[in-house]
Amino acid sequence: MPEVTYSQALNMALREEMQRDERVFCLGEDIKDSTYGVTRGLYEEFGAKRVVGTPISEAAIGGAALGSAAVGMRPVAEFMYMTFMMCAMDQMVNQAAKMKYMFGGKAVLPIVYRTMAGAGRANAAQHTQDLASWFSHVPGMKVVMPTTAYDAKGLLKTAIRDDNPVVFVENKVLYATAKEDVPDTDYTVPFGKASVRREGKDVTIVGLQRMVETALEAADELAEAGIEAEVIDPRTLVPLDIETIANSVKKTHRVVVVHEAHERVGFGAEVIAQVVTHAFDYLDAPPARVANPNVPTPFSRTLEELSIPSAGQVVAAVRALVA
Amino acid sequence: MPEVTYSQALNMALREEMQRDERVFCLGEDIKDSTYGVTRGLYEEFGAKRVVGTPISEAAIGGAALGSAAVGMRPVAEFMYMTFMMCAMDQMVNQAAKMKYMFGGKAVLPIVYRTMAGAGRANAAQHTQDLASWFSHVPGMKVVMPTTAYDAKGLLKTAIRDDNPVVFVENKVLYATAKEDVPDTDYTVPFGKASVRREGKDVTIVGLQRMVETALEAADELAEAGIEAEVIDPRTLVPLDIETIANSVKKTHRVVVVHEAHERVGFGAEVIAQVVTHAFDYLDAPPARVANPNVPTPFSRTLEELSIPSAGQVVAAVRALVA
Amino acid sequence: MATLTPPASATTASSGIERHGLSDEALLDMYRTMLRIRRFEERVKELFLEARLYGSVHLYIGEEAVATGACTALRDGDVISSTHRGHGHCIAKGLELAPMMAELMGKATGYNHGKGGSMHIASLDHGMLGANGIVAAGIPISTGAALGFWVRGSEEVAVCFFGDGGANHGSFHEGINFAATLKLPAVFVCENNQYAQYHPVQQDLPIENVADRSVAYGIPGVIVDGSDVLAVYGAAKTAVDRARAGEGPTLIEAKTYRFEGHFLGDPEPYRTKEEVAQARASRDPLVRFGAILQQLGVATADRLQAIDAEVKDEVEAAVEFGEESPEPGAELLLTDIYTGADPDGRDAPRSRSETDA
Amino acid sequence: MATLTPPASATTASSGIERHGLSDEALLDMYRTMLRIRRFEERVKELFLEARLYGSVHLYIGEEAVATGACTALRDGDVISSTHRGHGHCIAKGLELAPMMAELMGKATGYNHGKGGSMHIASLDHGMLGANGIVAAGIPISTGAALGFWVRGSEEVAVCFFGDGGANHGSFHEGINFAATLKLPAVFVCENNQYAQYHPVQQDLPIENVADRSVAYGIPGVIVDGSDVLAVYGAAKTAVDRARAGEGPTLIEAKTYRFEGHFLGDPEPYRTKEEVAQARASRDPLVRFGAILQQLGVATADRLQAIDAEVKDEVEAAVEFGEESPEPGAELLLTDIYTGADPDGRDAPRSRSETDA
Numbered sequence A, B: 001m002p003e004v005t006y007s008q009a010l011n012m013a014l015r016e017e018m019q020r021d022e023r024v025f026c027l028g029e030d031i032k033d034s035t036y037g038v039t040r041g042l043y044e045e046f047g048a049k050r051v052v053g054t055p056i057s058e059a060a061i062g063g064a065a066l067g068s069a070a071v072g073m074r075p076v077a078e079f080m081y082m083t084f085m086m087c088a089m090d091q092m093v094n095q096a097a098k099m100k101y102m103f104g105g106k107a108v109l110p111i112v113y114r115t116m117a118g119a120g121r122a123n124a125a126q127h128t129q130d131l132a133s134w135f136s137h138v139p140g141m142k143v144v145m146p147t148t149a150y151d152a153k154g155l156l157k158t159a160i161r162d163d164n165p166v167v168f169v170e171n172k173v174l175y176a177t178a179k180e181d182v183p184d185t186d187y188t189v190p191f192g193k194a195s196v197r198r199e200g201k202d203v204t205i206v207g208l209q210r211m212v213e214t215a216l217e218a219a220d221e222l223a224e225a226g227i228e229a230e231v232i233d234p235r236t237l238v239p240l241d242i243e244t245i246a247n248s249v250k251k252t253h254r255v256v257v258v259h260e261a262h263e264r265v266g267f268g269a270e271v272i273a274q275v276v277t278h279a280f281d282y283l284d285a286p287p288a289r290v291a292n293p294n295v296p297t298p299f300s301r302t303l304e305e306l307s308i309p310s311a312g313q314v315v316a317a318v319r320a321l322v323a
Numbered sequence C, D: 001m002a003t004l005t006p007p008a009s010a011t012t013a014s015s016g017i018e019r020h021g022l023s024d025e026a027l028l029d030m031y032r033t034m035l036r037i038r039r040f041e042e043r044v045k046e047l048f049l050e051a052r053l054y055g056s057v058h059l060y061i062g063e064e065a066v067a068t069g070a071c072t073a074l075r076d077g078d079v080i081s082s083t084h085r086g087h088g089h090c091i092a093k094g095l096e097l098a099p100m101m102a103e104l105m106g107k108a109t110g111y112n113h114g115k116g117g118s119m120h121i122a123s124l125d126h127g128m129l130g131a132n133g134i135v136a137a138g139i140p141i142s143t144g145a146a147l148g149f150w151v152r153g154s155e156e157v158a159v160c161f162f163g164d165g166g167a168n169h170g171s172f173h174e175g176i177n178f179a180a181t182l183k184l185p186a187v188f189v190c191e192n193n194q195y196a197q198y199h200p201v202q203q204d205l206p207i208e209n210v211a212d213r214s215v216a217y218g219i220p221g222v223i224v225d226g227s228d229v230l231a232v233y234g235a236a237k238t239a240v241d242r243a244r245a246g247e248g249p250t251l252i253e254a255k256t257y258r259f260e261g262h263f264l265g266d267p268e269p270y271r272t273k274e275e276v277a278q279a280r281a282s283r284d285p286l287v288r289f290g291a292i293l294q295q296l297g298v299a300t301a302d303r304l305q306a307i308d309a310e311v312k313d314e315v316e317a318a319v320e321f322g323e324e325s326p327e328p329g330a331e332l333l334l335t336d337i338y339t340g341a342d343p344d345g346r347d348a349p350r351s352r353s354e355t356d357a
């Protein structure tokens, strides 16, 4: 089993799915000479009709994916940065996500809207924002956020085989840093099944993407102080595996949610609202959040670093609950 | 003091502010012959340069408002329906809301993005969705949702005088149904101050716009059963008067949030996350939500009605907590 | 309902007729289609005013020749995308009046089971990709359908109807440019009915013709008289054949006129009653085509009256069907949101089975 | 750094020179501006490769004549909007190199206090409405600035720079159409540098010239040689005067060439080294303008060398300033989000006072 990076794993998933099903095709800007390597080599292997380079027209990309799905294709549309989806919100949300319902069920729309988000690369405010909470608010949409290379491949395959519009959020930093042995064989990772990355009895830490690593770091630190943290990666926001999270909280009686997105009306709020619904009587302390402090991501590395939740902040949040 | 409707009150606010400050101007589609009357008569009074009819170009409207603010004007841009803002997200969120921060503070951007949302008029999925939770997620943006005619006028004046981008969400149904005596004199309603619409000691119900009425109905019903509900209208989502809400919960020990927006990652989740932070030890029951059940709004009146939170559902939610 | 017997003037207006090799039967089908649209819309208006039908309804009266001419140039398998003013496109693409009327009434028997209504009526089985509540949003969608055909290497064509106001939206630019760069099998039909809601077309369009924008995409731009169904057919046929042959998209501008208000309930402060009366008198596509059919000897006035009678009966039957149909039951509220398992654990068995069907 | 002494060829290339009534001093200022851009960018590249500067950086080398020619046609009070490739626009609009370099280094002394970086550098005091990380987003913004001037009835003009790739975005269509319908005082300058990231311009643009799209808006479309600063100035001056006179916008397409990669770090698989070398040899705007100045007798080669030396010193001083400047302190993280009271109760005293200043 070769050790591959997160971006190579995504590339494997695309190649395998395009080989498996000729209805699957990619479209997007500059995907022939893929900057982060996710679509690398696909143009050479599948040609200009399966790897469609588009003009800088995000609304058209969003709508073209939808229209092609409506006539039986299985498009995988790339938005270079998640913020660019702001130029395609009408096609993605007002059209694609609602179409099946508006049409009385008579539409099957297998669309993957791939994109990338995340802080840590000094891309500043317009190239960093994680908008997963917006899409999670939208009925008809599924939202996926893989953390590991293994999950990246398995979840992308599941997304491509899913018959609904799926927003697939990749993480810029993990592309290169997340590495592990990934089977070059066919496998999928199901939606709606969280992965428990560390077991513990004293507190539950729910993290998304890079924040899973941050949570694990915090857990090590807490362990030294005798606090055993359970770390959970939901992997998919919609559907959300609240059962695994709630059961963990019933055991630990405390929960902290950590994500890079802005705190206000971020996905952490939803996790907390669902946790209090499912495990209120088990809670010994108020569910807490560690997230971007409602600030656009600054360019300066020193400031950007300060805007990203740190292991130290997670430790502090946990200590405040355990104290 | 004349009795005026919500839409007439908004019209008064626009007229008075345009008279008071010649930097204030309106732009939008079909605002000369205003369908709901909010901009009625302004073209005749202020002319084509203060009431600018635009092509059907939401991205340009969003950007034009921003650009004019950047050179010292105070634009009030209308988006006919809130869903049309999906065509302008980049200009509103990626540009307007982030500009001040990205520029190191050296930008003052007094922009009001007016729009209308709400179910109950059989407009179906693409003309109904309330996206306030999206904008509440965005640093740099303020979000206002007036419920009464008095507040509509006072809050719109505050929005126009505010030096930041403000998303001002009006409610389609309230335009005509919300009527009361409104002073034709100059007054403002501050941002960040909730209004307690009914006092009670047993449960706190936080409602937005039409759902305030629904909450009050529910409160009457509950009163008959001896349950005294306190009904709070936040009026502005950003800034949010969490103090008033938390203090109420400390008194009632229970809270239910009611809004028309989808439940998942809706604003209710944020209210709950903040309530557990500020009043966890006072809670006797899990904070609950009554919202759109994560479904696009159907056209059929019978189905649409079922998609809107009802007083009965609020009563049931409260009883579940009090039981 | 107004009788459509052509005035003398109309006859002269149609001298030198090009029937594009269409058979008598085909021509009569076109007339019937236009009439089905007209009578359906007239009835919808009455029902709305009688509060027997509700919602945001935009009538196609006066523009019948555009949808009919364009759709007559299509084959089975070809698709169309439409607008908020979509009833005419639906009928021209072959949808049935009864489930259409039921949909407009929000009934369970409607094409969308009452979940869509006038602005979202659709039937993928008929290649009708939906009316659309969002101006110009159908443009990228039809570009996408054309992209799908192109990637698959199949022969279908996608036709997109949109309005003059839609030609000022970013989606117009992105959708057509995208199609032009890849020479996709798409045809873009702008229905220039002289108004975008309350704005006269010239207020928002700084040039005379929307078709002139074809220059920006290196594709043919064609202007046709939208009240002349044969002219529309001719332009559409050429464009559709071109698209099918892999030569890329065409932008057709049909100059037409909206006889009714923008939506039902529009007080129409932006135009005079005289202007509308003048248009109704001089450019009614049905009057015009009726005269042509008689001139060509394809049909007598009596035959046309007979078709009208049949169509009226069909419309009445549709109204009855709609009114007698049940409201969608509460159990339908939470179905059809997703294909397959619902993320909130709500099942949608009916919709899934239908989808599979 | 490459010396810019003009080859013989360049001299012949510039026969029959139109100096548009610009004084010797004005011409020398233009040369200095172009040189300040060139040397600044060359230094930025070196610093980036030495890891003394970071972020997404897009260099303007090869395109200096466009920003310089256009901004020379402006008055104080006029504004510009820019792109991700914005350093040249900043310098041409009069921003200082030191706070610019500091901003690129993310330092507290930068124009944006390090919060913006290369893609968001701005100075409203200079009428520079910001570089922009989003392609074509500056177009509606400058239309808005022009709208502001129009509503206010004042005389300023807004100039918008954008790329050939940006001309395919919906914002291009909506922004220019909006400005055209109201005849706003705006000038749209497309920098057609032959590539949109990895796509050659012809892949995404189905016509030969972006300027031909002016037809879609009923405004003048002008094509200029983007390596000829005097030609750019001439076209810009005409357009700016026209805009100021209330005659509406103009679309100018400057044909230019990007000498460097799309961003620093671009492996450039989409073009050959020969193609780039050929462009550098044949269409360097500085070599070309240097030759013209000598031909006009405005300056000797020595004078130009002297200016180059001064500019290099200025750039060095900027680098020193940037490197010696402090990082923004943690207290700056949560300031500048809002004007006035922060909804999360976080105060931003520094930024507010600065704003008031």
Ligand SMILES: Cc1ncc(C[n+]2csc(CCOP(=O)(O)OP(=O)(O)O)c2C)c(N)n1
Binding pocket: B029, B056, B058, B080, B084, B087, C084, C085, C133, C134, C135, C162, C163, C164, C165, C166, C167, C191, C193, C195, C196, C197, C258, C262
């Ligand atoms: C993006 C968007 N903006 C605005 C509207 C509101 N609206 C609905 S129809 C319409 C006018 C459309 O004019 P046109 O495209 O000419 O079509 P017509 O109604 O004339 O058939 C407007 C402004 C909308 N539905 N979508």
Ligand SMILES: Cc1ncc(C[n+]2csc(CCOP(=O)(O)OP(=O)(O)O)c2C)c(N)n1
Binding pocket: A029, A056, A058, A080, A084, A087, D058, D083, D084, D085, D133, D134, D135, D162, D163, D164, D165, D166, D167, D191, D193, D195, D196, D197, D258, D262
């Ligand atoms: C809306 C949007 N889409 C995509 C990008 C990514 N991107 C940044 S620059 C660029 C190419 C722009 O080409 P052009 O407009 O010609 O400007 P140039 O880089 O050549 O100066 C792309 C695709 C972006 N920043 N914004």
Ligand SMILES: [Mg+2]
Binding pocket: C163, C164, C165, C191, C192, C193, C194, C195, C196, C197
């Ligand atoms: Mg129209």
Ligand SMILES: [Mg+2]
Binding pocket: D163, D164, D165, D191, D192, D193, D194, D195, D196, D197
């Ligand atoms: Mg370019």
